[in-house]
Amino acid sequence: MDIVICKDREQAAHMVAGLIDRAIRAKPDTVLGLATGATPILLYKDLIRRHRDEGLDFSRVRTWNLDEYVGLAPTHPASYRFFMNDQLFDHVNIDKANTHVPDGMASDFEAAAAAYEAGIAADGGIDIQVLGIGSDGHIGFNEPTTSLASRTHVQTLMLGTRLDNARLFFGGNLDEVPKRAITMGIGTVLESRTAILMAFGKGKAQAVAAMVEGAISHMTPATALQMHRDAKVFIDEEAASLLKNIDFYRAVYADSPLRALEA
Numbered sequence: 001m002d003i004v005i006c007k008d009r010e011q012a013a014h015m016v017a018g019l020i021d022r023a024i025r026a027k028p029d030t031v032l033g034l035a036t037g038a039t040p041i042l043l044y045k046d047l048i049r050r051h052r053d054e055g056l057d058f059s060r061v062r063t064w065n066l067d068e069y070v071g072l073a074p075t076h077p078a079s080y081r082f083f084m085n086d087q088l089f090d091h092v093n094i095d096k097a098n099t100h101v102p103d104g105m106a107s108d109f110e111a112a113a114a115a116y117e118a119g120i121a122a123d124g125g126i127d128i129q130v131l132g133i134g135s136d137g138h139i140g141f142n143e144p145t146t147s148l149a150s151r152t153h154v155q156t157l158m159l160g161t162r163l164d165n166a167r168l169f170f171g172g173n174l175d176e177v178p179k180r181a182i183t184m185g186i187g188t189v190l191e192s193r194t195a196i197l198m199a200f201g202k203g204k205a206q207a208v209a210a211m212v213e214g215a216i217s218h219m220t221p222a223t224a225l226q227m228h229r230d231a232k233v234f235i236d237e238e239a240a241s242l243l244k245n246i247d248f249y250r251a252v253y254a255d256s257p258l259r260a261l262e263a
């Protein structure tokens with residue numbers, strides 16, 4: 001796991017955008033796994049700027065989002081499809097037909113989940129998976145106790161997750177937050193060629209410490225990334241504040257080619 005402790009979230013967004021930018025220029029039909037929530041917003045702004053000012057071309061890029069709320073239509077302002085259109089897709093030259101978000105309104109979720117997995121496979125698998133982390137250590141909407149081998153499935157959300165998201169995206173109204181979501185599984189995420197997890201702020205410090213330094217456990221789903229072949233973690237000082245071996249991570253980073261992304 002590469003640990004990059006950034007001076008602030010702007011720098012983290014800049015570096016991750018740089019990594020995605022390089023990937024798309026090298027392979028124009030790059031398959032991106034994308035995330036919603038507060039964490040990737042600056043990343044998407046940076047990608048939009050690179051499209052507008054630096055010719056970053058999304059015309060052949062394909063995307064697969066991690067998750068969607070069960071029961072929210074794509075037109076619902078709190079749906080993750082709406083978020084993705086609003087925060088990224090409407091502002092770059094991506095073909096919407098190449099963008100995928102799980103269907104929160106599916107009549108048969110088992111079939112929808114299987115079709116989602118098959119679609120990712122048909123695209124050749126995910127090159128770069130962008131991830132946030134929940135304060136409970138979830139990735140995607142895979143809550144504690146989800147199988148580390150899980151595939152796309154319907155997941156019941158923990159109260160803490162619903163409270164976090166009520167605050168950010170539902171005007172503080174818990175009753176509005178769906179109780180279930182359809183999410184890529186942890187096994188799905190582990191198959192991506194590169195996984196990039198970003199986390200910012202004190203509220204994520206405990207989950208980040210457990211992910212980086214704790215034992216692999218389904219009680220902290222993000223610990224599964226310890227088994228990922230190429231996981232990179234971009235965090236700010238606050239999210240890094242509970243790491244015990246922080247000096248070591250800084251020393252490793254001092255020699256890392258990832259430093260070039262700071263430019």
Ligand code: PGA
Nearest residue numbers: 036037038039132133134
């Ligand atoms: P956030 O959510 O980016 O809104 O903090 C992250 C997550 O729950 O995975």
